[in-house]
Amino acid sequence: MKILITGGAGFIGSHVVRLFVEKYPQYQVFNLDKLTYAGNLQNLKDLEVEENYTFLKGDITDSAYLESIFSENAFDAVIHLAAESHVDRSISGPMAFVRTNVMGTVNLLEACRKHWLGQLEGKLFYHVSTDEVYGSLGDEGLFTESTAYDPRSPYSASKAASDHFVRAWHHTFGLPIKLSNCSNNYGPNHFPEKLIPLAIHNIKSGKPVPVYGKGDNVRDWLYVLDHARAIDVIFHKGKLGDTYNVGGVNEWRNIDLIELLCDVMDEKLGRQPGESRRLITFVKDRAGHDARYAIDSSKLMGELEWAPSVTFEEGLRKTVDWYLQNEEWLEEVTSGHYRDYYAQQYGER
Numbered sequence: 001m002k003i004l005i006t007g008g009a010g011f012i013g014s015h016v017v018r019l020f021v022e023k024y025p026q027y028q029v030f031n032l033d034k035l036t037y038a039g040n041l042q043n044l045k046d047l048e049v050e051e052n053y054t055f056l057k058g059d060i061t062d063s064a065y066l067e068s069i070f071s072e073n074a075f076d077a078v079i080h081l082a083a084e085s086h087v088d089r090s091i092s093g094p095m096a097f098v099r100t101n102v103m104g105t106v107n108l109l110e111a112c113r114k115h116w117l118g119q120l121e122g123k124l125f126y127h128v129s130t131d132e133v134y135g136s137l138g139d140e141g142l143f144t145e146s147t148a149y150d151p152r153s154p155y156s157a158s159k160a161a162s163d164h165f166v167r168a169w170h171h172t173f174g175l176p177i178k179l180s181n182c183s184n185n186y187g188p189n190h191f192p193e194k195l196i197p198l199a200i201h202n203i204k205s206g207k208p209v210p211v212y213g214k215g216d217n218v219r220d221w222l223y224v225l226d227h228a229r230a231i232d233v234i235f236h237k238g239k240l241g242d243t244y245n246v247g248g249v250n251e252w253r254n255i256d257l258i259e260l261l262c263d264v265m266d267e268k269l270g271r272q273p274g275e276s277r278r279l280i281t282f283v284k285d286r287a288g289h290d291a292r293y294a295i296d297s298s299k300l301m302g303e304l305e306w307a308p309s310v311t312f313e314e315g316l317r318k319t320v321d322w323y324l325q326n327e328e329w330l331e332e333v334t335s336g337h338y339r340d341y342y343a344q345q346y347g348e349r
């Protein structure tokens with residue numbers, strides 16, 4: 001089987017590529033990535049020698065490019081992760097989200113439709129999406145696969161649009177599809193614009209840790225390798241045309257999470273208990289900040305027998321260890337454009 005994985009140089013994609021290349025030597029894995037600020041080939045350096053791995057540098061918004069790689073390689077399946085993924089960037093510059101997440105996804109669907117025409121048997125377009133398409137919850141309730149879409153940020157609106165297009169290509173053209181909508185991921189290779197790696201980076205460097213608003217927004221956190229395992233099981237065993245919610249059964253208020261992270265960092269860095277908590281700084285809230293995300297993964301857990309493999313405390317410790325052991329990775333990605341982004345978002349360097 002020839003599998004095209006898009007966005008494989010990014011955070012989640014890099015773990016999915018690694019899992020497929022290492023676990024399935026009989027598959028040919030192609031990683032298509034534009035290498036935006038969020039894509040980093042360093043994440044997959046050691047895989048470059050593997051015979052069943054090929055990197056393709058390209059942009060999913062470029063339909064002529066997609067046509068050329070589909071013609072050359074006759075892919076059997078696509079796992080689509082390439083996206084603009086950061087909510088704050090979608091507020092300061094929404095058009096990149098419309099181009100990549102909406103247009104890019106439709107380009108890929110069209111490439112599959114054209115190249116798989118009349119021979120859909122055994123083909124699969126697997127679209128990786130987010131729980132943010134469901135909107136924002138109050139204190140009670142969970143997102144299920146039948147929760148109505150109610151996206152509220154440019155990011156979640158662009159992902160919701162892409163989900164609708166994927167389902168439309170299934171219903172109208174018979175394209176074999178699967179979707180999954182996952183909660184917030186954390187773990188190694190996470191770009192330090194997102195809450196957990198940004199906080200690790202700032203705590204380590206003794207810089208203020210920015211918490212938006214009152215810090216009472218709630219997110220459901222899943223260790224990234226558990227998301228990759230879920231994608232593996234859905235890819236192989238999920239029902240065609242179906243959607244699966246993926247979550248960690250692990251809700252945290254942002255402020256509680258950051259306090260726990262500060263305590264873990266104190267311990268790992270040999271600081272006095274409570275020292276890092278002094279860095280916590282409440283800053284202006286995000287525009288339209290969704291209050292709570294929480295996901296019901298019982299369909300995935302029941303039908304496909306998936307479950308998270310680590311507790312949050314274990315996963316967070318593994319994550320902190322990884323960032324402390326990979327200082328070069330962090331230094332490399334936090335130079336250059338990152339500094340400009342940080343200055344624009346937080347008003348300092």
Ligand code: NAD
Nearest residue numbers: 007009010011012034035036038039059060082083085185
């Ligand atoms: P990321 O930003 O770390 O990586 C995205 C990757 O896509 C990068 O390598 C980037 O270079 C590539 N890319 C961007 N635009 C491209 C284009 N036009 N053509 C080709 N490649 C392009 O994102 P992530 O956090 O790894 O998320 C991956 C997917 O999972 C996204 O679709 C996202 O919506 C979804 N998701 C993320 C989370 C999360 O918590 N991070 C949760 C649920 C779902």
Ligand code: TYD
Nearest residue numbers: 087184193194195196210211212217219254
């Ligand atoms: P983030 O990691 O950007 O993921 P998402 O917005 O997709 O959930 O943010 C997680 C939560 O942390 C979210 O409620 C916003 C908040 N947050 C902060 O409080 N400070 C920060 O500097 C960042 C980046 C996020």
